[in-house]
Amino acid sequence: MNAGVELSAARAPGRPRDPQVDRDILTATRELLAEDGFDGLSIEAVAARAGVGKTTVYRRWPSKIPLVVDALTAMKPPTPSAIPDDVSTREALLRAMGGFTKPHEGSAARVLAGLVDAMSRNEELATAVRAALVTERQRGLMEVIERGKRRGEIRPDVDARVMIDLLGGPMVLRRLITGDPVNQRLALAIVDLVMDGAAPAPSR
Amino acid sequence: MNAGVELSAARAPGRPRDPQVDRDILTATRELLAEDGFDGLSIEAVAARAGVGKTTVYRRWPSKIPLVVDALTAMKPPTPSAIPDDVSTREALLRAMGGFTKPHEGSAARVLAGLVDAMSRNEELATAVRAALVTERQRGLMEVIERGKRRGEIRPDVDARVMIDLLGGPMVLRRLITGDPVNQRLALAIVDLVMDGAAPAPSR
DNA sequence: CATTTCCGAAACGCACACGTATCGGAAAGG
DNA sequence: CCTTTCCGATACGTGTGCGTTTCGGAAATG
Numbered sequence: 001m002n003a004g005v006e007l008s009a010a011r012a013p014g015r016p017r018d019p020q021v022d023r024d025i026l027t028a029t030r031e032l033l034a035e036d037g038f039d040g041l042s043i044e045a046v047a048a049r050a051g052v053g054k055t056t057v058y059r060r061w062p063s064k065i066p067l068v069v070d071a072l073t074a075m076k077p078p079t080p081s082a083i084p085d086d087v088s089t090r091e092a093l094l095r096a097m098g099g100f101t102k103p104h105e106g107s108a109a110r111v112l113a114g115l116v117d118a119m120s121r122n123e124e125l126a127t128a129v130r131a132a133l134v135t136e137r138q139r140g141l142m143e144v145i146e147r148g149k150r151r152g153e154i155r156p157d158v159d160a161r162v163m164i165d166l167l168g169g170p171m172v173l174r175r176l177i178t179g180d181p182v183n184q185r186l187a188l189a190i191v192d193l194v195m196d197g198a199a200p201a202p203s204r
Numbered sequence: 205m206n207a208g209v210e211l212s213a214a215r216a217p218g219r220p221r222d223p224q225v226d227r228d229i230l231t232a233t234r235e236l237l238a239e240d241g242f243d244g245l246s247i248e249a250v251a252a253r254a255g256v257g258k259t260t261v262y263r264r265w266p267s268k269i270p271l272v273v274d275a276l277t278a279m280k281p282p283t284p285s286a287i288p289d290d291v292s293t294r295e296a297l298l299r300a301m302g303g304f305t306k307p308h309e310g311s312a313a314r315v316l317a318g319l320v321d322a323m324s325r326n327e328e329l330a331t332a333v334r335a336a337l338v339t340e341r342q343r344g345l346m347e348v349i350e351r352g353k354r355r356g357e358i359r360p361d362v363d364a365r366v367m368i369d370l371l372g373g374p375m376v377l378r379r380l381i382t383g384d385p386v387n388q389r390l391a392l393a394i395v396d397l398v399m400d401g402a403a404p405a406p407s408r
Numbered sequence: 409c410a411t412t413t414c415c416g417a418a419a420c421g422c423a424c425a426c427g428t429a430t431c432g433g434a435a436a437g438g
Numbered sequence: 439c440c441t442t443t444c445c446g447a448t449a450c451g452t453g454t455g456c457g458t459t460t461c462g463g464a465a466a467t468g
Contacts, residue, residue, distance in 0.1 A: 012442090012443080013436080013437060013438080013441075013442050013443075014435085014436065014437075014441080014442035014443030014444070015434075015435040015436050015437090015442075015443045015444045015445085016435085016436070016443080016444080017443085017444065017445095018435095018444080018445085021444090021445085037243070037321040037322075038321075039241070039243035039244065039321070040243065042424085042425055042426085043425080043426080043427090044424085044425060044426085045425095047446095051446090052445075052446070053445065053446040053447060053448090054427090054446090054447090055428090055429090055444095055445075055446075055447090056444080056445060056446070058427070058428085059444080059445090063427095110324060112381070113320050113321050113323075113324050114321045114324075116317050116320045116321065116380050116381070117241040117242075117243070117317050117318045117320065117321055119317075119380075119381075120314060120317050120318075120380075126383065129381075130381070130382065134381060134382065148402075152404065153403060153404075154402050154403065154404075155402060155403070155404050158397065158402045159393050159397075161384075162374070162390065162393045162394060162397060163397060163402060165373070165374035165377050165378065165382075165384075166370060166373070166374055166394060166397060166398070168373075168377060169369070169370070169372075169373025169374035169375070169376065169377040170366070170369035170370055170373035171373070172373065172376065172377045172380075172381060173369050173372060173373040173376045173377070174369065176320050176323075176324075176376075176380070177316070177320070177323075177333075177334070177338060177376065178334065178338065178369075179330065180365075180369075186366065189363050189366040190366060190370060193362065193363075193366060193367060193370060193398065193401075194370070194397065194398070194401065194402055195401055195402050195403045196401040196403060197397075197398065197399055197400040197401025197402075197403075198352075198358050198359060198362045198367060198398055198399050198401075199357060199358065199359070199399045199400060199401075200356065200357070200358075200359045216412090216413080216467095217411075217412050217413070217466080217467055217468085218411080218412035218413030218414070218465085218466065218467075219412075219413045219414045219415085219464075219465040219466050219467090220413080220414080220465085220466070221413090221414065221415095222414080222415080222465095225414090225415085246454085246455055246456085247455080247456080247457085248454085248455060248456085249455095251416095255416090256415075256416070257415065257416040257417060257418090258416090258417090258457085259414095259415075259416075259417085259458090259459090260414080260415060260416070262457070262458085263414080263415090267457095
């Protein structure tokens, strides 16, 4: 599609910035974010972990928040693959929630834990965190719920927003607060309870 | 029950500690915890806010964690009043969840947000936070669920632990992550969905 | 009144991170 | 070759909080 160079502007003079350095810095930021949280993250530590000078970090990002925002953007999960038609809504919900139970998810949860506090004090950061770690998962669940409504497997009067929070809330609660296990068994129990309800004879 | 003095030991010599100072320090700790989070909390700020010298704080608490643990212990909510027999399980759940929507609860949520990160790194703190801000609410919901099972309004095979997290999870998720509103309308929608289920014709 | 402890205030040395500046060398273009 | 920019390293002054020490005065006991 493009030869690979100067697609815009007239190519700045002097030595160009090494794009690998950018990646190293963002990777170090994500690692330290998981280890020390947002407050515990220092630019000095990022530079040391990335093996670069402090100057090099400051040349690219003016402060901690833009750096963290960029680091988070690179954490956005891939768009989930479409669900085949022959899969029930129940099974589709389980698949959409499966992401929460993957071992890799523990790291994302630790990053999130380290950001919760700062989010309540900085709206820009909060927006970036939601875009990187929350929105895509919500969208996946939303698609399954709307599909379920079209197929008649979910009542049309159900509030999809509430249902999404009902499915994801317990995962977040256990990961951040209670420390209780988050696994496929839990996901199954949640889906069963939300789809079937707890009452023996629903009054509709 | 007691005259009010020397119920144990032989009364230490010298000037006794002013118990009001203890209360002032713990109150200042709670306030600053809500404002600045656990990482942002400094002993210096606590002393200044409480109007006491730094020495006075260190004489009572050796470090930040025991101080915060004690401050949290004083935040434990009162045991909820018993539920009358003529109240349905649905209504009882709504009452038990009502605590989440009280305006005062916003402060508790901010305190919790400031502690989530530190909890993942310090088990003692995590235990204290759960005892102060989580356990009592869970216990209230557990009682209602067991009562509902006895009354036949909740199926006996429902996992009470999962149901508790299902009811409380969305509240925590909205307060800490998404910032979406937490009110009585949400509580009602959650109870309805959990009790009735989302499927039009449950397969049991 | 002598003793003990508490109390607030202030100062201490220490460690850490901030954001900036300076340096010598490397990489790229004209 | 000359200029420009990048790069890592180092040093700088500033600010903040740590936990400790010292001080003068107040409160309580015997």
